[in-house]
Amino acid sequence: MINIWRLTKIQLLSTFGLNKALHTRDVKEKRKFLLxxxxxxxxxxxxxxxxxxxxxxxxxxxxxxxxxxxxxxxxxxxxxxxxxxxxxxxxxxxxxxxxxxxxxxxxxxxxxxxxxxxxxxxxxxxxxxxxxxxxxxxxxxxxxxxxxxxxxxxxxxxxxxxxxxxxxxxxxxxxxxxxxxxxxxxxxxxxxxxxxxxxxxxxxxxxxxxxxxxxxxxxxxxxxxxxxxxxxxxxxxxxxxxxxxxxxxxxxxxxxxxxxxxxxxxxxxxxxxxxxxxxTSHTSSKYVMRSLKASSPFRALYVKELRRYFSSSLYVMNTSIMMILLLVASIALLFVSSENLGQLIEIPQLSNYLGSMAPMVVSLIVACSCTTSSSISLEGNHLWILKSSPVSKKDILLSKVAVNLTITIPISVIICLLLMISLGTGWIESLLLLVIPIIYACYSAMLGVIVNLKFPKLDWTSEITAIKQSASVLVSMLLGFISVVIPVAILLLLSHVNEILILSVIGVVMLAVCGGMYKYIATQGERLFQAL
Incomplete structure (x- = not known):
């Protein structure tokens, strides 16, 4: 029994990073773990x-x-x-x-x-x-x-x-x-x-x-x-x-x-x-020598990151399941009117709020479907390969952002198109419904990279530690949730103000935040990445 307890204790301490938090002498690390x-x-x-x-x-x-x-x-x-x-x-x-x-x-x-x-x-x-x-x-x-x-x-x-x-x-x-x-x-x-x-x-x-x-x-x-x-x-x-x-x-x-x-x-x-x-895995086919193809460093990094993403079923499930469920709900909404849906979930005024809240609902799911919050952590003990490679560190980070956008933007666009049909939104509402989730997708992707640079988890032994239980995942999800809840609260508090105007202001503000985050990655990203 003592051996079982020792193994379990070591695994739990490693999973939650408690061992490092208890024994580190770095003041910054202690403050980070305290926060x-x-x-x-x-x-x-x-x-x-x-x-x-x-x-x-x-x-x-x-x-x-x-x-x-x-x-x-x-x-x-x-x-x-x-x-x-x-x-x-x-x-x-x-x-x-x-x-x-x-x-x-x-x-x-x-x-x-x-x-x-x-x-x-x-x-x-x-x-x-x-x-x-x-x-x-x-x-x-x-x-x-x-x-x-x-x-x-x-x-x-x-x-x-x-x-x-x-x-x-x-x-x-x-x-x-x-x-x-x-x-x-x-x-x-x-x-x-x-x-x-x-x-x-x-x-x-x-x-x-x-x-x-x-x-x-x-x-x-x-x-x-x-x-x-x-x-x-x-x-x-x-x-x-x-x-x-x-x-x-x-x-x-x-x-x-x-x-x-x-x-x-x-x-x-x-x-x-x-x-x-x-x-046990199977080889795809017998290797045959063919002519080699060259591509730009960014494209090569993007393809590598995309393959890494789809190589882990846990990674895919944890970051895309909410988007898939929202897609299923959007398809179902084609056959259920907003009035009937409001009666079903006992919110009679749902149809009045659904048009203005739809962009924020999609944005919330997009913000919670971030792949970049663990993408650097998943490099693990192979991170030195990227750090020593003769490519721009900005391209490395932006390739991870590009994979996030590849996953979230196409699905969110399909969801928004389905919602436009089912809700019968006007052209301005449709434009906001399409644009705001895309802005939040960019925000979420760059936020995940920045947070993961601040809170890397490179000493994992199981992927689940980096994907579901690391500090960067928790922090990015919390910040993404807050970034949506605050605009929703503003919409509810200022219900007497034109909702199109409020949504437009929210979109402009988030676009400015995205611009600032991109500049931060471009200027400080290499320093933070090399410090890992």
């Missing part, structure tokens, strides 16, 4: 606050119908779905595709211990988000119901077991996708397509099962039955926590823990064979 810690804390508080408000609003309805148990059932099921959704495309990277596999497997430690440590790493990451979502819901339930003391004990104990089954299901599906795709030559493309198909299927399914207020009020029993049939452990959880039943509590804990242990044991016994099968 990052404060930012993460603010983010955690915001998510927990949103969970509390959302739970409280649901509790008001459930309290009227005398079914407060539905609050914990829905939040537990939602937490499991989120855990499954976020784990399905990162499980393969944590369990199999990590850079120090040969080093770890050469240690005088049992393979089962290595597997257990990797699975525990997934568990800790999912448990963190479980606590953020479930603790506020439990607090709302306690305020409304004033339960007995045994509730608090069973609630806290069951929190530790909620992430177990979603991790197993996600790991199995992720491994299956990787195995199926590895049988084909275009394995990366197959992985991306299959993962996106599963993700979109889950999202569409969750929306199709969404209940309205009438269902919550008049059909609470049917809603509970639907949840319990889809996820039987939710029924055990509710009986254990809300009804204080020992049998369901032990059964819920036993099933979750037994499944987790069996999964770890089976994976441990076949780990090397599974790793070999999942990481």
């Amino acid at each position: 990052l810690g404060i930012g993460i804390l603010i983010g955690v508080v915001m998510i927990a606050g949103y969970s509390f408000v959302y739970s409280y609003l649901m509790a008001q309805t459930f309290e009227q119908i005398g079914r407060m148990d539905l609050l914990l059932a829905i939040m537990m099921a939602a937490t499991s779905i989120i855990g499954f959704f976020t784990t399905i495309y990162k499980a393969s990277g944590v369990l199999y595709s990590y850079k120090d596999y040969d080093l770890v497997m050469s240690l005088p430690i049992r393979t089962s211990y290595v597997v257990a440590s990797r699975v525990l790493q997934l568990y800790v990451l999912n448990l963190f988000f479980t606590l953020i979502l479930m603790l506020p819901a439990g607090a709302v339930y306690a305020i409304k119901v004033n339960p007995e003391v045994v509730f608090y004990l069973s609630f806290l104990i069951t929190l530790l077991f909620i992430p177990l089954l979603p991790i197993i299901a996600a790991a199995l599906i992720g491994a299956l996708i990787s195995w199926v795709s590895s049988r084909f030559r275009a394995s990366r493309v197959i992985t991306i397509v299959l993962t996106m198909a599963v993700t979109i299927g889950i999202m569409v399914g969750s929306f199709s099962l969404k209940g309205n207020e009438q269902m919550l009020t008049d059909m609470s029993t049917q809603l509970a039955d639907m949840i319990f049939k889809l996820y039987p452990l939710a029924a055990m959880y509710v009986d254990a926590v809300c009804s204080y039943q020992i049998g369901p509590l032990l059964l819920f804990m036993g099933i979750s823990l037994l499944a987790f242990i069996l999964f770890s044991i089976v994976l441990g016994t076949r780990y090397k064979a599974i790793h070999t099968g999942l990481t």
